[in-house]
Amino acid sequence: MGWVSDTVDSIKSIKLREALHQVITLGMIVTSALIIWKGLMCITGTESPVVVVLSGSMEPGFQRGDILFLTMSKDPIRSGDIVVFNIDGRDIPIVHRVIKVHEGQDTEDTYYLTKGDNNPTDDRVLYNYNQDWLQKKHIMGRAVGFLPYAGWATIIMSEKPIIKYVLVGALGLLVLTSKE
Amino acid sequence: MHSFGYRANALLTFSLTILALMCAIASLTDSFNSPSPSAQVQVLNINWFQKQPNGNDEVSMTLNISGDLQSLFTWNTKQVFVFLAAEYETRKKPLNQISLWDGIIPSKEHAKFLIHTSNKYRFIDQGTNLRGREFNLTLHWHVMPKTGKMLADKIVMPGYRLPKEYR
Known part of the structure; x- marks a missing residue:
């Protein structure tokens, strides 16, 4: 019976080795992506260094699907800056331009008003009821760079999740089955 | 392989x-590109100047804004966003910036302009500090590129003053 178990062992060891190799390769890809993202977070100082423009409210400057690069530096926010902000109780961040600033002695006493370049009125209609101003705590970052169209893949994937699953599945399969 | x-x-x-x-x-x-833009602004008239019921000063004015921003345009320029802001300081707020007018310049041909307008956005203070207040009018511009880094600069025009009394 010795040669049977030997054969089984050798087959097992090959499979195991290959499988391990594939898993490690996949792990390397995922972790390096994570390292790049977290590294960008450290450098730029904002939780989301890259955002995709979701609405047409800043047209013709930014269109749906364009990518913006954000930073959150110590420099104070001034009128004219394009900022990304979050209204309390809502998930989706908004990219608009600051049109008014009242800067007090500290951040608690500093107020901003924003407006989309393509919108007829300022953003008080978008803010919460009785909220007239944005404050520092609402602001996630300031746009410094711009790349057109590059965010369309994200928009398609978030609107048609099925495509995301198919794509992730296919990629996973490809990585797992590919031979060096 | x-x-x-x-x-x-x-x-x-x-x-x-x-x-x-x-x-x-x-x-x-x-x-x-080293641009050499120019701008002039005239305050033609203070249309009215009041204290709102909620206690903040508000002023309405008529402006003549002229500028030449043609030198800002390069082959990588998608558009230039230009706006005029009133900037002043008060005792409680060291910096107040209020956008009075803005516009989008889509191409070099439109970058030389002369505009006669009353303020597009309301000029309201946080408080009652506007009587006799000295302020700057600043023309800011933000160059939006076709791709890459966004650039911004400004021309500060100091020496404007609001009336001493409401009218």
Whole structure:
């Protein structure tokens, strides 16, 4: 019976080795992506260094699907800056331009008003009821760079999740089955 | 090693790298442009100047804004966003910036302009500090590139003053 178990062992060891190799390769890809993202977070100082423009409210400057690069530096926010902000109780961040600033002695006493370049009125209609101003705590970052169209893949994937699953599945399969 | 998938992957990676490099270079060429823009603003009239029921000062004015921003345009410029802001300081607020008028300049041909307008956005203070207040009018511009880094600059025009009394 010795040669049977030997054969089984050798087959097992090959499979195991290959499988391990594939898993490690996949792990390397995922972790390096994570390292790049977290590294960008450290450098730029904002939780989301890259955002995709979701609405047409800043047209013709930014269109749906364009990518913006954000930073959150110590420099104070001034009128004219394009900022990304979050209204309390809502998930989706908004990219608009600051049109008014009242800067007090500290951040608690500093107020901003924003407006989309393509919108007829300022953003008080978008803010919460009785909220007239944005404050520092609402602001996630300031746009410094711009790349057109590059965010369309994200928009398609978030609107048609099925495509995301198919794509992730296919990629996973490809990585797992590919031979060096 | 030389399967279809590998070759397609290599080609895609290479073309994306080249594209990213070209975008970076296009953005870099903007820094060789040294623009010389100019602007003049006249306050023609204070239309009215009041204290609102909630206690904040508000003023309405008529402005003549002229400028020449043609030198800002390069081949990587998508548009220039230009706005005029009133800037002043009060005892409680060291900096107040209030946008009075803005516009989008889509091309170099439209970059020389003369505009006669009353303030598009309301000029309201946080408080009652506007009587006799000295303020700057600043023309700001933000250059939006076709790709890459966004640039911004301004021309400060000091020495404007609001009336001493409501009217």
